[in-house]
Amino acid sequence: MKLLTFSTLFPNAEKPNHGIFVETRLRYLLASGRAESRVVAPVPWFPSKHPRFGRYAGYAKVPKSETRSGMMVDHPRYVLPPKVGMTLAPFLLAQSVKSTIRRIIDSGYDFDLIDAHYFYPDGVAAIMLGRHFNKPVAITARGTDINLIPRFALPRKQILWAAQHAQGMITVCNALKEEMVGLGIDGARITPLRNGVDLERFQPVDxxxxxxxxxxxxxxxxxxxxxxxxxxxxxxxxxxxxxxxxxxxxxxxxxxxxxxxxxxxxxxxxxxxxxxxxxxxxxxxxxxxxxxxxxxxxxxxxxxxxxxxxxxxxxxxxxxxxxxxxxxxxxxxxxxxxxxxxxxxxxxxxxxxxxxxxxxxxxxxxxxxxSWDDTTQGQLHLFDRILMEHRS
Structure with missing residues (x-):
């Protein structure tokens, strides 16, 4: 299956540890040999690399595209205005990456499914993109996107809208699933798939x-x-x-x-x-x-x-x-x-x-x-079901 992995939580050359858990899960999924993916990992637009802007200047240094662990990664920019940015983020995010996704499709990679990580704004934007490109969407909830952001009225409304239109939803623990059910989301449509650990990278030392x-x-x-x-x-x-x-x-x-x-x-x-x-x-x-x-x-x-x-x-x-x-x-x-x-x-x-x-x-x-084995198999099972339903 061909996936488009979409998330603002993804490592880049400037911030190699940012969202590394998303990259790791994807790495193990691709190692199964049953999936391939292109990654679209937007970063906020920032006008200057000048050091006076502190850590924000790092966004300007992120490359527009790169290859990580054999995966092609695009980093389109999106505007995030101060004060109103949280409210408008899903719309700005979706609009800013349409041209990048269209270019990926036109290059010959016509993906089957959008694999989105983090419910807000990423998951909401992914549903907008799925409707635009006629692609099914699976969203993974990871923590703050469910246990904090829904306290705000408009983001909560958008999260519920995205959950209603997602073809599949994943949580990284049972507690997040229970919280989503408490928000009014159908628990039967939520699949808990906990994160694993890279047992080769993390081993005992002398x-x-x-x-x-x-x-x-x-x-x-x-x-x-x-x-x-x-x-x-x-x-x-x-x-x-x-x-x-x-x-x-x-x-x-x-x-x-x-x-x-x-x-x-x-x-x-x-x-x-x-x-x-x-x-x-x-x-x-x-x-x-x-x-x-x-x-x-x-x-x-x-x-x-x-x-x-x-x-x-x-x-x-x-x-x-x-x-x-x-x-x-x-x-x-x-x-x-x-x-x-x-x-x-x-x-x-x-x-x-x-x-x-x-x-x-x-x-x-x-x-x-x-290990990541059960999580990988769970993703493959869920994505297979989504694609079968979408094609029929």
Missing amino acids: RAVVRASLGMHSFTLLSVGLLEPRKAHDLIISALPSLPDVQLMIAGSGPERSKLEALTRRLNVEHRVKFLGALPQTELRNYYGAADAMVLASSREGWANVLLESMACGTPVVASNVWGTPEVVAAPEAGVLMAERTAQGVADAVKQLRANYPSHEATRRYAEKF
């Missing part, structure tokens, strides 16, 4: 050697994610006064870095916290494998891939009990769920993990249950 090279000399926590309020790195930092023999390493970049650094100084723990910046997955694997625990204190998560990545490297996790996370951390060898999402809750969960610390081999075996 812990003693890597720990020494990375400067891990005491019980070490690793926190991975954007430096933004939702990821709640501040709760983990605030737990350190209750964990006097623990050091923390934070992998990620974002607008909260200076605020988090100030917090470490205020709590007098700056000597125990190291900010690593954004790391490629090849380098991140070493930190996963060498740390004693990976901590995720997020307020919202659909299916947090970092949890399984850490477990695949043999390192258990401490995580907030939100959305799909209990479906990932479901056994003692996986790690511990926090009783409460507070600094004290983080500290208590870390102490609980240390008191009953699993073997690294057991944690790795737990992660091995989450």
Whole structure:
């Protein structure tokens, strides 16, 4: 089958980790030999590469097209006006990529189905495009698009419209399906297909050697994610006064870095916290494998891939009990769920993990249950059904 994968959540040369979970799922699907895909991954238009625009200038540096893991990827630009951008985003997104999709079809790649990721604005725009090009659409819900954005009236209305007209819907966990049903979407049309983990990329390392090279000399926590309020790195930092023999390493970049650094100084723990910046997955694997625990204190998560990545490297996790996370951390060898999402809750969960610390081999075996095979087969089954119904 020929797919057109459509999402603003997709890596590019400028931001190689952006939406990497979408690329990974697609990579495994294509490896089955039963599907091929062209990728249209729009990026917001920005007028200048000048450094005075900070991180936004990076959008101007994204190439118009590139090849990633053998996949052809187009990055058309779309305008996202301030203040009204959220409301108009689906319409602007759909309009901006029509010429790119028409060019792909005219070049000989007349795809069968649009595989869209993230319900708003991407999924709504994908339905508009599907109607324009007479193609069926499957939309994958991934987290914030369902557990946050529907709080706004107009986006919620558009999400419900897209759900009504989608030929198939996927969620990355059962909790998101239940939330969609709560919004009024027919649960019989929703297929939960959890994310897997790349067991070849994320493997245990020689812990003693890597720990020494990375400067891990005491019980070490690793926190991975954007430096933004939702990821709640501040709760983990605030737990350190209750964990006097623990050091923390934070992998990620974002607008909260200076605020988090100030917090470490205020709590007098700056000597125990190291900010690593954004790391490629090849380098991140070493930190996963060498740390004693990976901590995720997020307020919202659909299916947090970092949890399984850490477990695949043999390192258990401490995580907030939100959305799909209990479906990932479901056994003692996986790690511990926090009783409460507070600094004290983080500290208590870390102490609980240390008191009953699993073997690294057991944690790795737990992660091995989450290969991509079942997810790939689930996609193929769903897409086959959609195409059969569309053709008939």
